[in-house]
Amino acid sequence: xxxxxxxxxxxxxxxxxxxxxxxxxxxxxxxxxxxxxxxxxxxxxxxxxxxxxxxxxxxxxxxxxxxxxxxxxxxxxxxxxxxxxxxxxxxxxxxxxxxxxxxxxxxxxxxxxxxxxxxxxxxxxxxxxxxxxxxxxxxxxxxxxxxxxxxxxxxxxxxxxxxxxxxxxxxxxxxxxxxxxxxxxxxxxxxxxxxxxxxxxxxxxxxxxxxxxxxxxxxxxxxxxxxxxxxxxxxxxxxxxxxxxxxxxxxxxxxxxxxxxxxxxxxxxxxxxxxxxxxxxxxxxxxxxxxxxxxxxxxxx
Amino acid sequence: xxxxxxxxxxxxxxxxxxxxxxxxxxxxxxxxxxxxxxxxxxxxxxxxxxxxxxxxxxxxxxxxxxxxxxxxxxxxxxxxxxxxxxxxxxxxxxxxxxxxxxxxxxxxxxxxxxxxxxxxxxxxxxxxxxxxxxxxxxxxxxxxxxxxxxxxxxxxxxxxxxxxxxxxxxxxxxxxxxxxxxxxxxxxxxxxx
Numbered sequence: 001x002x003x004x005x006x007x008x009x010x011x012x013x014x015x016x017x018x019x020x021x022x023x024x025x026x027x028x029x030x031x032x033x034x035x036x037x038x039x040x041x042x043x044x045x046x047x048x049x050x051x052x053x054x055x056x057x058x059x060x061x062x063x064x065x066x067x068x069x070x071x072x073x074x075x076x077x078x079x080x081x082x083x084x085x086x087x088x089x090x091x092x093x094x095x096x097x098x099x100x101x102x103x104x105x106x107x108x109x110x111x112x113x114x115x116x117x118x119x120x121x122x123x124x125x126x127x128x129x130x131x132x133x134x135x136x137x138x139x140x141x142x143x144x145x146x147x148x149x150x151x152x153x154x155x156x157x158x159x160x161x162x163x164x165x166x167x168x169x170x171x172x173x174x175x176x177x178x179x180x181x182x183x184x185x186x187x188x189x190x191x192x193x194x195x196x197x198x199x200x201x202x203x204x205x206x207x208x209x210x211x212x213x214x215x216x217x218x219x220x221x222x223x224x225x226x227x228x229x230x231x232x233x234x235x236x237x238x239x240x241x242x243x244x245x246x247x248x249x250x251x252x253x254x255x256x257x258x259x260x261x262x263x264x265x266x267x268x269x270x271x272x273x274x275x276x277x278x279x280x281x282x283x284x285x286x287x288x289x290x291x292x293x294x295x296x297x298x299x300x301x
Numbered sequence: 302x303x304x305x306x307x308x309x310x311x312x313x314x315x316x317x318x319x320x321x322x323x324x325x326x327x328x329x330x331x332x333x334x335x336x337x338x339x340x341x342x343x344x345x346x347x348x349x350x351x352x353x354x355x356x357x358x359x360x361x362x363x364x365x366x367x368x369x370x371x372x373x374x375x376x377x378x379x380x381x382x383x384x385x386x387x388x389x390x391x392x393x394x395x396x397x398x399x400x401x402x403x404x405x406x407x408x409x410x411x412x413x414x415x416x417x418x419x420x421x422x423x424x425x426x427x428x429x430x431x432x433x434x435x436x437x438x439x440x441x442x443x444x445x446x447x448x449x450x451x452x453x454x455x456x457x458x459x460x461x462x463x464x465x466x467x468x469x470x471x472x473x474x475x476x477x478x479x480x481x482x483x484x485x486x487x488x489x490x491x492x493x494x
Contacts, residue, residue: 011461015441018460022447026454041461044469046438052392053430053440056414057423059338061480065434068476111479115472166394167405176398202357202393209358209391211426216389220357285450 007137009081009126010073011039012091015047016241017083017268023285024241027274028083028128034146034277035138037131039081045069048090051163052207055090063104064111066094067119071112080125083270085240086206089163092125093170127164129239129269130173133181143188148278150190151300156272157194157233158182159224159247161240162202176200185269186237189276197227203238205246215257221250225262235265235296237272244268249290265289265296275300327376331416335373339412341405346370352396352406364389366396366406373409382417388424421485425493428486435483438463438470 017024029039048066055062069091073080080091098105099121109118131137160182165173173179177200183193204210204220224247228236238244247266255261267275271284275297286293304323308314336343352366353359359366364386372381381387390410397405417423430440439462448458459465463473477483 013460013462015439018451018462018464019439019441019443019447022451022454022456022460025460026456043461044466045462046469046473047434047440049434050430050440053427054434055411056388057418057427057431058415058480058482059411061477061482064476064479065473068472111476114479115475117472162391162393162395167397167407169403200395202391202395204357204391207388207390207392208424208427208430209389211430212388212424216358216362217391219361220391223357283454285454288447288450 006036006038008038008040008078010042010076010078012042012045012069012080012082012087014082014084014087014241016245021241021244021268021285021288023288024083024268024270027270027279027284030279031270031273031277032128035132035142037081037138040076040078042072042076042080045072048087051086051089056208060107062090063094063098064108066090067098067108067112068117070095070123070125071117071119073123074120079123081128081131082125083128083239083268084242085161085163086242088125088127095125096170127239129182129185132185140184140188143185147189147276149276149300151272151276152190154191154234154296154299155194155232156186156191157196157228157231157236158186158199159203159236159238159243160200161238161243162206164239182239182269186272189272194231194233196231196233203243203246205242210246214253217246218250218254218257221246222254222258222260225251225254225260225264228264229262233264234299235267237267237269239269241268252290263291263295265291265293267293322375322377326379328378329376331376331378332373334416335409335412338415339405339408341408343370343373343404343409345402345404346374347402349401351399351401355395355399357393357395358389358391362386362389366390366410369413370406370409373413381413382420382422387413387417421489423489425490428490431477431482431486432490435474435477438473
């Protein structure tokens with residue numbers, strides 16, 4: 001359809017973005033269009049499936065289920081773009097493993113044959129954030145040029161999450177001790193990125209731990225909240241809706257369980273980009289956030 | 302020391318029970334299975350403890366990834382698979398990125414969880430995710446509040462997934478049924494009730 005320099009990707013949605021924070025989905029589509037990326041529906045996609053919950057029970061089923069999602073994109077002859085670190089682990093990693101391990105691929109294809117599908121290994125998988133950072137695709141300059149309402153004066157901390165960059169030897173992002181590339185993406189919006197202690201620590205939700213032992217998961221989150229509070233961040237941003245859920249709803253749960261209150265707004269990078277490109281809060285469904293985003297909006301609007 | 306003491310008081314028998322490991326406690330195949338499923342060289346572990354030192358779960362619980370690594374190498378299958386701490390790994394991969402022996406302790410844990418699941422040891426929440434995905438394709442399915450919000454945003458009430466195209470769900474069910482996982486999840490969840 002759009003031959004005018006738009007790069008097209010099959011948009012893998014996952015679960016939590018479309019079904020809990022739909023503003024992330026809406027923002028991803030609209031904001032990407034303004035920087036030359038068109039996200040097309042990946043019809044019939046499912047849960048990635050959840051690497052912690054599913055992978056823990058049987059890695060072979062996890063491979064097969066994730067492969068089915070990849071095959072849907074292969075049928076469109078299109079690379080996948082996605083917006084969640086958990087999905088990235090499933091979709092990127094399984095795609096990569098099956099491309100390079102014949103035994104695994106044959107095993108998966110035996111199962112997929114039952115539903116008339118075959119994994120061929122013809123597409124690649126990307127997180128939208130890495131496409132934004134890549135100067136060949138979008139790059140910081142183009143991103144900054146798309147900003148119509150700079151987030152000037154806002155101090156924003158970054159949570160990288162785990163499964164986008166780690167394990168580093170199965171990824172291509174380099175250093176995982178103190179990366180700064182998402183801070184660059186934040187600075188491109190006119191905001192001031194702030195550093196905090198133990199930035200790369202997990203949000204606490206992964207591996208099925210949020211469901212298995214909520215207090216344990218929240219105690220990890222709370223440690224991050226203490227470190228974030230120390231540096232006076234106005235908001236936390238991330239590129240993973242599951243981390244977002246853990247920080248956003250988690251702050252309410254932390255209040256109930258531990259009695260600590262933070263009130264730190266948590267926004268997916270695409271929601272932040274949407275605001276910076278002039279989208280209104282009601283175009284982002286920010287009212288679905290558990291922690292009131294209003295104090296942050298007052299700062300930037 | 303005697304492995305069984307036949308004390309009259311079962312509480313004392315338990316309190317004072319022999320906690321040494323014996324060669325017969327070890328299953329040498331356990332390490333091989335863990336390495337095969339986890340695709341990592343667990344036997345190279347020299348117990349430096351960088352993994353536990355990097356672990357977000359360690360400082361707030363008795364979970365010690367280094368201990369699980371040792372149990373893998375020693376073949377202490379029973380000990381490892383029945384320990385509830387096995388399920389406290391958030392799979393953050395910090396230990397994996399820092400391991401000086403280039404092992405992936407996270408994937409050792411994943412392999413052990415797979416082996417525990419074969420023995421029907423799986424926490425409920427993991428099984429419930431399977432049931433949800435079997436039914437709807439999503440581990441976190443849509444709901445009415447969210448549908449209304451989606452429509453207000455100009456999105457369709459159902460996302461372009463199995464939610465909007467339920468005709469894709471039977472394919473997903475076939476994959477899960479191939480491994481008989483739904484039946485297992487139903488059985489274990491029912492047992493827990």
